[in-house]
Amino acid sequence: MSSATDVIGDAFTRIGEGVLEVVDGLSPDDLARRITPDANPIGWLVWHLLRVQDDSVADVAGAEQVWHSAEWAQRFALPFEPDATGYGQSREDVSAVRVTADLLVGYARGVTEATHDFLRGVSDDDLDRVVDERWDPPVTLGVRLVSVIADDLKHLGQAEYAKGLL
Template identity: 60%
Template sequence: MTPAQLLTDAFGRIAEGGRDVVDGLDEEQLAHRPGPDANPIGWLVWHLARVQDDHVADVAGIEQVWTARGFHEKFGLPFDASDIGYGHSSEQVAHVRVDAERLAAYVDAVHEQTRGYLEGLDAADLDRVVDDRWDPPVTLGVRLVSVVNDDAQHLGQAAYVRGLLGV
């Protein structure tokens, strides 16, 4: 298995889990917060897809799916197109109200773009420095693993909240 195949598998599991965790839920269930400031399923899945879209597009030097395919307009959220949810207040989290079909479509589109980018990578590409603001500088491999890790954590949180709903 090549590093690109390994990363494709990891990101594929995120996409599959993202679709599964929203499947069959209505807008109220997607917006359910188990605590006053807890993150709901809809926000968690939107955020994990936004992070992946933003970070992969950046290292690939391509436009994000969010803007290129019109998802920013389709979602109609009151945020700037560059917003990925990082540091959102409880009030901002509450603004992410979307249906499961649209959310799953965005997850799929982000995965499609990610998979296309990963297919062109070889092992040497993973050593390319993509962010020199850190010590040590962040390589492509480290950035991609970081995105998988962040996405997996948010996906697990979304699955937990779904379990609390009893569905």
């Protein structure tokens, strides 16, 4: 029988694999193409979902984000604040995310590995630990991880849809 943390780990594995599949064979122009003038392009969607996962998991793990520890911020060289994750970005900010598939794949592998490293030390009982008291009710580790998974899957699905339209 699988534990809850095994199931959560499997979900993050599938997200990582989905990222590899969705960017496979796409050029930087493909990754930046918008279906409509205000639609988020594949490259931005994938960068954003990885940034959210990296930021959120590092926060609950009490660890440094892979974005910084493995110098992905420098490699991406985006014109944003170093801790930007994509939340609240303008149309122009979204357009500034010009990336390659290889860059996204490398970052995805690092984020997925860091997520699994963290989960290896998490028991099912740990999932009840409160990690954010700003909400009513306070957010537990389990709820935060499921929230990240849900957000990642929405953006991955959007990216897959956009790729289908290319």
